[in-house]
Amino acid sequence: MSKYTVAVVGATGAVGREMIKVLEQRKFPVKTLVPLASNKKQRRTVRFKGKAIPVKPAEDKAFNGVDLSLFAGGGSASAEFAWEAVRRGSLVIDNSSTFRMRADVPLIVPEVNARHLRRHKGLIANPNCSTIQLCVALKPIYDKLGVERVVVSTYQSVSGIGLQGIEELETQIKDFVGKRKIKTSAFPAQILFNVVPQIDVFMKSGYTREEEKMIFETQKIFSDPALAISATCVRVPVFGAHSESVNVQTKRAFSIPTILKLYESQPGLKLMDQPAPAPGDEFRVAYPLAVDVQGTDDVFVGRIRKDPSQANGLDMWVVADNLRKGAALNAVQIAEFLM
Numbered sequence: 001m002s003k004y005t006v007a008v009v010g011a012t013g014a015v016g017r018e019m020i021k022v023l024e025q026r027k028f029p030v031k032t033l034v035p036l037a038s039n040k041k042q043r044r045t046v047r048f049k050g051k052a053i054p055v056k057p058a059e060d061k062a063f064n065g066v067d068l069s070l071f072a073g074g075g076s077a078s079a080e081f082a083w084e085a086v087r088r089g090s091l092v093i094d095n096s097s098t099f100r101m102r103a104d105v106p107l108i109v110p111e112v113n114a115r116h117l118r119r120h121k122g123l124i125a126n127p128n129c130s131t132i133q134l135c136v137a138l139k140p141i142y143d144k145l146g147v148e149r150v151v152v153s154t155y156q157s158v159s160g161i162g163l164q165g166i167e168e169l170e171t172q173i174k175d176f177v178g179k180r181k182i183k184t185s186a187f188p189a190q191i192l193f194n195v196v197p198q199i200d201v202f203m204k205s206g207y208t209r210e211e212e213k214m215i216f217e218t219q220k221i222f223s224d225p226a227l228a229i230s231a232t233c234v235r236v237p238v239f240g241a242h243s244e245s246v247n248v249q250t251k252r253a254f255s256i257p258t259i260l261k262l263y264e265s266q267p268g269l270k271l272m273d274q275p276a277p278a279p280g281d282e283f284r285v286a287y288p289l290a291v292d293v294q295g296t297d298d299v300f301v302g303r304i305r306k307d308p309s310q311a312n313g314l315d316m317w318v319v320a321d322n323l324r325k326g327a328a329l330n331a332v333q334i335a336e337f338l339m
């Protein structure tokens with residue numbers, strides 16, 4: 001099997017670290033790992049296959065001889081280096097939102113629209129974390145029953161904005177326990193003990209940028225600009241894994257056993273749906289929870305039920321690890337698919 005020189009841009013960040021872990025866990029054929037980050041003075045290393053590998057500054061020449069570049073260095077690093085890496089012969093898979101809506105850049109969830117990879121010109125975009133898990137959950141329903149409309153409300157973890165989000169929740173917990181004043185900088189409001197209905201900035205439409213990403217990216221992934229979607233994105237004090245309440249109106253009628261059957265055989269999806277508690281065990285958890293899903297690879301679906309308020313209405317609860325399926329794992333799966 002061929003082996004590849006793989007660069008990870010943003011190797012010191014939340015997604016970049018997870019990418020390195022995923023490459024190792026999945027035994028991706030890495031000949032040389034090239035960890036890149038911003039131009040900070042201090043010497044840093046990342047661990048890969050038991051070795052400490054020095055982190056280098058991202059610059060044009062760092063991409064010479066690189067076969068595959070996984071970008072998780074934020075929008076400005078992608079804008080500056082992603083096409084340059086392509087010009088120097090690398091395949092690029094980009095986690096930022098910079099190129100996602102460009103017609104010449106496929107936006108890929110391998111279980112959903114791998115066929116769009118045929119059109120790539122060297123740069124492939126990874127969708128937004130909350131979009132990826134929604135699309136995996138919608139895919140079998142979309143194919144079998146057609147989808148008229150989707151209403152999604154998210155409960156997104158603090159790691160969705162990277163290491164600074166994790167640090168802010170940790171600091172707020174410590175300050176609360178230490179009876180100190182709670183300070184807020186990474187989120188629009190205190191996140192500890194709170195539920196914040198704003199992720200990213202507000203747009204002219206009244207939706208936030210995160211909500212618009214979910215709407216437009218899902219339409220692009222399904223090649224269906226008429227797909228009706230409304231999204232409300234909410235930050236919650238959870239360290240890892242995003243949860244979503246998803247209400248779907250299908251085009252054709254269905255029964256719940258049909259939906260369960262569809263989900264039993266969908267790649268990348270795990271059904272966790274046991275509506276009735278076991279006798280004498282009324283608090284047994286039979287639905288996906290962020291704390292259990294964190295660190296896993298699948299998109300978990302549960303709480304599947306008919307929505308009685310509309311014809312062909314379906315409700316469900318969808319949870320996935322935002323750093324893995326929502327970012328690092330999806331990017332590596334795209335590379336594996338092309339390999």
Ligand SMILES: NC(=O)c1ccc[n+]([C@@H]2O[C@H](COP(=O)([O-])OP(=O)(O)OC[C@H]3O[C@@H](n4cnc5c(N)ncnc54)[C@H](OP(=O)(O)O)[C@@H]3O)[C@@H](O)[C@H]2O)c1
Pocket residue numbers: 009010011012013014015016036037038039040058071072073074075076077095096097127128129159160161162163164322323326327
């Ligand atoms: N977190 C998620 O759940 C998630 C999900 C999907 C997509 N994404 C996207 O993935 C990207 C990374 O997010 P993250 O959550 O990992 O953020 P993060 O924890 O803040 O990490 C950012 C990384 O980017 C590096 N970086 C910053 N400026 C750079 C530059 N000019 N050149 C090269 N590297 C640079 C940082 O390096 P230093 O250590 O040198 O500062 C760090 O390694 C973002 O585009 C984000 O939107 C994140």
